[in-house]
Amino acid sequence: MPRAAQRRLHVLRRPKLRQSWSKYNLYNLWRQRDPKIGNADHETFFQQKWKAKGLLRAYHGEHIKERDWERMFSRRLLSVANMNPRYMAENDGSEMAAGRGSGKDTERNWDADVVKPSVITPYMNMTFAPMERRLDIAIFRAMFASSARQARHFVVHGKVKVNGKVMNFPAYKLNPGDMFQVDPDAVLFATGAPKKKGGSNARLGITGSQKNNAEAEPAAEEEAEGAEAEGAEATAEASEEVPEQDPETTDKPEAPKADMKPTRFAIRKLTEQAKSILAKDKDVSASQKQNLRSFLKRAKPLLSKAGRSAATPADVLDELNSMVKELNLSGAPTDAAAAAANAAPAATPEAPASPSSGQAVASTRRGPPRSIEDLNEDELKALQRLIKEEEENPADPTKPYHTPWKPRDYMSPFAFIPRYLEVNQKVCSAVYLRHPVARVGSAEVPTPFGPSTNQLAFNWYLRRR
């Protein structure tokens, strides 16, 4: 038997469900049918228990040694009862003495159109509840890692704190009230889309050996898509970066030194307003985001250029205007021909001196904006929103994940947070509120099989107690 670390986690033949967000796992979960253990009498009870335990242990902490789990297992299953304050105020409990000593029975109406089945408390689904106390599994449940193994890795590598202290034991059992924090960069790496590798067909050239064939083909598929997208982005980038290398800045050293302050002021004001005003609308198209990214990229050198003596205000504003127009903030199609030279009047120092009046005029104008002051309210807000989004989720090539960050593929069918955790995603922290419990109709332990399978597994572990 190979060691746990060497065994492959996801397989297509004789599939096992795992605590992981892999698409193989999703596929296995999708095609999983009821195992129907114990339905026929050709299996002994031992065989049924063995099979059920195997199915469930493959999911619940497969990286944990069986001996460790056996020590963790507890036959005491926690549950809660909902107490209605109104009922408790009306009755003192003596009403339960009626009948045979457990309250009066309510007659069931068997003639009703739909007779609802009586709801059980699925105690048996709590079999693996002690596992949920483990730090690594709690991190996976809080959606800070894409698999329990990855969560374990984070803990071992010191990326996790419990109550503010680094905890490097994945087997640490959380106590009710414990707060655990995971390094946000690790979380973004675990839950984000992978970074594209240079956009080349590098991985395609290496045909996988038979061992990693399962990985290679879909990866190749994605790589190809990624490469196409990357290529498209690169060409877009290249075409946009042409105006940045403006030769005119060196061509006109003899030009009279113009007062650049108004232009700089206009640019800075725009950025500051963007920071101050909160985003309210949500309908920003992807192309608008792309445009904004390139805008911000080019706005920075422009700002520094405005400080240089060689540049004229007209040049800077010209560039700014064309950039703003490219943004196409209001979503309306812009007239490219109308982007002709226009900024000479706007570059005069008095233009930024009265920005409010300029905006009031701009709100009534028609056609493409002539300068930054010409943007109407909606356009300005849209720009500010885009700038804010860019600030929150920047494109950063130093990060080990795809930037701007986006969730990894096939994540949403795995997305749930059990009630015994309270998670604040913004700080990548969570509080373990209490141990998971069973109540009427539901159990809090996330387990892929129903009570009958869990019961057999429970019985398997009872045997050695």
Place this chain on the structure above:
Amino acid sequence: MPPRIPTNPSASSASALVRNSFASPCTSQSLPGGRAGFSTTPIRERSTNLRRAFLEWTRKVASHYRRPNSEGPSYLINGRPSPASRNRLRPFPLNRNFQSESVLNDQARELIWGKVMRKGESLKAVSAELGVDLTRVAAVVRLKEVEKDWVSKGKKLATPYSRAVLGMLPTKSLREGVENQPLEPINELHIHAATQKQLFWPTSESRQFTREDAAKAFHPKMLSADERVPHPELIQMEKDLLRNMSPNEARTRFINAAEESERKAAQRQMKKAMAEEQATTKINTPRFEFRFREVDSELVGKNGRAPNVVGWKYGMPHYDRKKGMVKIPTSVP
């Protein structure tokens, strides 16, 4: 069959390789085990019916799950999807007893934090008003404090992650000033192990055998259910209402009682901390802070082996200093 020359890997484009992945020749330079070194026959890519079915699934079914759904959660649906099954919140199709339950959204967390930290309302009152579990209210405030601390320190929040994850989960919003549907049951009683046994307890038929008596029957020290629930004050409020007290007055009494109970709990905690402080002598050195406590080495428990006393426990080996013993902490204060 004559030996064939392997095709050049770089010649096949990415899409062609994907499309004809089952027939395309493998062009591995390193020869896998079992293959003769002189053979120039390319190995065929291993492709099974299983893989083919999987790739078929990724093309047809999985495209629905690949990117997050803009309308909210999208969980697996086995078999033929029906309108009813589409909005079912069951991440494991075979487990009918596990549901993905709503989490508080960002505004709701902010509202709870504002009520507790800004307006100074008691946790119990907030919990009862909004229908959020008492421990969750405390946790939300604690986490929100961390968030505010990060903001004040200029540390970057994982906002895009938060937005994406909350978009995939069923979320609950809370509004100020209106009656909100509760997020979860707030007055849940822990089923005590002592109450899970069956008792034969004869009493007279005329006796009013209340919850209090039942608790005493299970264990002499056990409190009745009315005192063990998280919100005993709510039961009192309902009793007041049954006694025809005006709702406003009952509410005020509830709020006062909740505050009082929290104040008492805080006092108890403080007293405990003070007692701990007084019992410890601290000596500060440049490197360590030594803390000394009085202990009684005669204290060994009933059988001389009590685990939480310092006295010699006969027959209990001390493994603490042994090499290779991993001592995973049981709590982090």
